[in-house]
Amino acid sequence: MPIVRVGFIGLGQRGPSHLNAISKIEGTEIKALCDLRPASVEKAKKVIDGTSHNPTLYSGGPDEWKKLCDRKDIDLVYIATPWHLHVPMAVYAMNQGKHVTIEVPAAVSMQECWQLVETSERTRKHCMMLENCCYDFFELLTLNMSRQGYFGELIHTEGAYIHNLIDLNFNDKGYQNMWRLRENATRKGSLYPTHGLGPVCQALNINRGDKMDYLVSVSSNDFQMGARAKELAAKNDLYKEFANKDFRGNMNTTTIRTTKGKTIMIQHDVTSPRPYSRIHLLSGTKGTALKYPVPSISNSHEGWVKEAEFKALEEKYTPNIVKKVGELAKKVGGHGGMDFLMNWRLIDCLRNGLPLD
Numbered sequence: 001m002p003i004v005r006v007g008f009i010g011l012g013q014r015g016p017s018h019l020n021a022i023s024k025i026e027g028t029e030i031k032a033l034c035d036l037r038p039a040s041v042e043k044a045k046k047v048i049d050g051t052s053h054n055p056t057l058y059s060g061g062p063d064e065w066k067k068l069c070d071r072k073d074i075d076l077v078y079i080a081t082p083w084h085l086h087v088p089m090a091v092y093a094m095n096q097g098k099h100v101t102i103e104v105p106a107a108v109s110m111q112e113c114w115q116l117v118e119t120s121e122r123t124r125k126h127c128m129m130l131e132n133c134c135y136d137f138f139e140l141l142t143l144n145m146s147r148q149g150y151f152g153e154l155i156h157t158e159g160a161y162i163h164n165l166i167d168l169n170f171n172d173k174g175y176q177n178m179w180r181l182r183e184n185a186t187r188k189g190s191l192y193p194t195h196g197l198g199p200v201c202q203a204l205n206i207n208r209g210d211k212m213d214y215l216v217s218v219s220s221n222d223f224q225m226g227a228r229a230k231e232l233a234a235k236n237d238l239y240k241e242f243a244n245k246d247f248r249g250n251m252n253t254t255t256i257r258t259t260k261g262k263t264i265m266i267q268h269d270v271t272s273p274r275p276y277s278r279i280h281l282l283s284g285t286k287g288t289a290l291k292y293p294v295p296s297i298s299n300s301h302e303g304w305v306k307e308a309e310f311k312a313l314e315e316k317y318t319p320n321i322v323k324k325v326g327e328l329a330k331k332v333g334g335h336g337g338m339d340f341l342m343n344w345r346l347i348d349c350l351r352n353g354l355p356l357d
C-alpha cells in the first residue's frame, strides 16, 4: 500500500511518542486518535499540530475505540493501552479488517496469545508486537554479527527488564487508574519479559528454525510493594485496596531451554534500586556480546575487545537499516532512537508488502 492510514488507541505516557514518530515517516496518514480520557487525546493532538495530519478524535467512553476500528479508511490500528485491553482491542480491530500493532506485552495469558494467532491467521491481517528493544543499536549490531557467524553457534543468552518503577507504579498520577500496580498486585511471575526476550530470540532464530521447549521460573518473595502499599494506605484511602494484596515477588528469574538445546535466562525486577539493565548477553562457541553495564564484545577469555577493535566491528557489522535511518532515528528520539527505527521498519514493511517483524 502506498500510504498507511493509521488510527491510535491509548495516548497516555507512551502513545504520543509513537504518534510523533509515525507522523514523521513518509507514506503515513494519521486518521484517528482515541483515548478514554478527553484531555489525553487533546494533548496528543498537539504533537501533530502544524503537520499535514488531521485526525478525528474519539474519547469519553470505554468503547469509543470500536468506532475507530469500524472505519473503512484505516489500515493500521496502533494500540498503546493497559495490558488487559491489548487483546480485546487487537482482535476486534483484525475482525474489522485492520492490521494491528500492540505495545508490549501483547497478551497476558496463553489463551490470549492463541486468540491473537488464530484471529490473525483467519483474517489474514498482520499482528505485530511493538518490541522496540529489538531495534536498539547494540541489539541490531549484535544480531547482524550473530547472523554473520561472529559468535559461532549461540549456546546461551540472557535478557532482563530491571527497571525501578516502584515510585511510578504507586503514583496515582502515573499509569491511568494505577493499572500497572494492579497487575503487580494480582498476577505472579515475569510480567514484562519481552524487552529481554525479543532481541535474544531474534539472534537464536526462535520460531524461524528453533523454538522454546520448556522453562523453569522462580520468584523471590515481595520485600517492597506490600510494605509500600501499607505505608501509603495508612495516610491515604486511595491505597487501602492495595494494603493487603499478595504482591508478585520482586525478582523473577526464568530459564528456558530450546528444542535445539540452547538456553535463555530472563529476569524481571521493577522495584529494586538497581541501575537499569536488559543484560542482553549472547554467548556462543566463538564469541560473546554483553550490553550492560557497558556494550562489550569478546572473542576470547582474555577480556573484552578494546575500543579501536569495537569500532572496527561496528563499522563492519552495522546493518543497513541503521545506515539508512539511524541518524534520523537519533534525531527524532524515543529511547535513543530505537522506537523510530521500529516504526520506520513497520511502515516500510506495510508499504512494500513484507511480513512484519
Ligand SMILES: NC(=O)c1ccc[n+]([C@@H]2O[C@H](COP(=O)([O-])OP(=O)(O)OC[C@H]3O[C@@H](n4cnc5c(N)ncnc54)[C@H](O)[C@@H]3O)[C@@H](O)[C@H]2O)c1
Pocket: 009, 010, 011, 012, 013, 014, 015, 034, 035, 036, 037, 040, 061, 062, 063, 064, 065, 080, 081, 082, 083, 085, 103, 104, 105, 130, 131, 132, 174, 175, 176, 179, 335
Ligand atoms: N516498549 C516500551 O518501551 C514501552 C514503554 C512504556 C510503555 N509501554 C507499554 O505501552 C502501553 C501503555 O503504557 P503507558 O505507559 O502509556 O500507560 P498509560 O496509563 O500512561 O496510558 C494508557 C492509556 O490508555 C488509555 N485507556 C485506558 N482504557 C482505555 C479505553 N477503554 N479506550 C481508550 N483508551 C484507554 C488511558 O486513558 C491512558 O491514557 C503498555 O502496554 C506499556 O507496557 C511500552
